[in-house]
Amino acid sequence: MDNVPLRVVIGVGGGIAAYKACHLVRYFKEAGHVVHVIPTHSALNFVGAATFEALSGNPVSTDVFDRVDEVQHVRLGQQADLIVIAPATADLLSRLATGRADDLLTSSCLVATCPVVVAPAMHTEMWEHPATQANVNTLRHRGTVVLEPAHGRLTGHDTGSGRLPDPEHIGSLALAVARCGRDIFPQSLKGKKVVISAGGTVEPLDPVRFLSNSSSGRQGFALADVAAQRGADVVIVKAHTEQLSLPSGARIIPVKSAVDLHNAMDEHAEDADIIIMAAAVADYRPTQVAASKMKKGMNDSALTRIDLTQNPDVLAGLVNRRRRGELKEGVIIVGFAAETGDAEHTPLEHGVDKLSRKGCDMLMCNAVGDGKVFGQDDNEGWILVSQPEDQPPLISEVNASAKIDVAIQIWDCVETLMFAE
Incomplete structure (x- = not known):
């Protein structure tokens, strides 16, 4: 339209x-x-x-x-x-x-x-x-x-x-x-606390350079928009994003690195009813961060070789905390997967595998690359919903749509899970 x-x-x-x-x-x-x-x-x-x-x-x-x-x-x-x-x-x-x-x-x-x-x-x-x-x-x-x-x-x-x-x-x-339609913002999340991560984490190399990704944060903010308009108390753990209008009434927790995001999510997830990990979190960070700018000619090896160490797995960590009873009973955890596919597997197959490995309730799988999704107004992919007893997940295709429309589809699925008997 x-x-x-x-x-x-x-x-x-x-x-x-x-x-x-x-x-x-x-x-x-x-x-x-x-x-x-x-x-x-x-x-x-x-x-x-x-x-x-x-x-x-x-x-x-x-x-x-x-x-x-x-x-x-x-x-x-x-x-x-x-x-x-x-x-x-x-x-x-x-x-x-x-x-x-x-x-x-x-x-x-x-x-x-x-x-x-x-x-x-x-x-x-x-x-x-x-x-x-x-x-x-x-x-x-x-x-x-x-x-x-x-x-x-x-x-x-x-x-x-x-x-x-x-x-x-x-x-x-x-x-x-x-x-x-006019019924997309019912007050169905009134009294619910929602914690959403958004944007791309930044892993510093020195005071000037850093490792990051192309996430704009638009999808995470769109999810916060819909949640706020449905009456939820919204917290956004915000990594690096574009200049975006802040969702109405949302509390913003600014972070930079994956470790910062991990700590903030752990803190604010404790009493959450719904957790959505929409941020693009770096899997690795440099083992050492230079105290001053690394200049050409002074230490070329520092610029041509970067040793990395693994960052915390924030999504899996939240699921494990739920299993240990450290989070609110009945909390719903939603993950995201940005996949490109490879010679052996499609993006969707990678998404199904990630859903199984992470143990979250639901996952939005995006096929990224070639100018898709990251930094764009539209999003597309698949919504995967976990099923009991090792059954394959329910899969709903999401056609290319404005990110606010995709957020509405995601929230409709989340609420179906929340209010299921």
């Missing part, structure tokens, strides 16, 4: 974060979609109509009595393929929940049959107030997708939950809803 232009309505509430809606408009326009912006009257106190008109290429109004001859208060909502409201203030959430139709935005939402994605933004106390939470629950019950707000700096000196996520983050989640 990303290649098919959508008719997107972007609603803008009257909060300080309204300026971020400008970036959201640009995000959808640059993706090739047709955008109409409907601000509330209060939103125009923060960003003028002329700005939204220039960015969207379409006229902007707030009143149901504008362009009455075109029945605009009905037409925009009826024709939309996707409605995204960002920011949604506490007042706007209340009006949406009670079915108000006193401006163009709420009227458009009432007639819409397309997915509606709402990104709240307000002070923490307002977000956590029982009235706001009741309105959110009402909207979700009716099928509206209400995203979890981010945690961070708010207006003034406040810090907490209620910050509007980055526009690219909102846009990516909203397009996933348009592709996969």
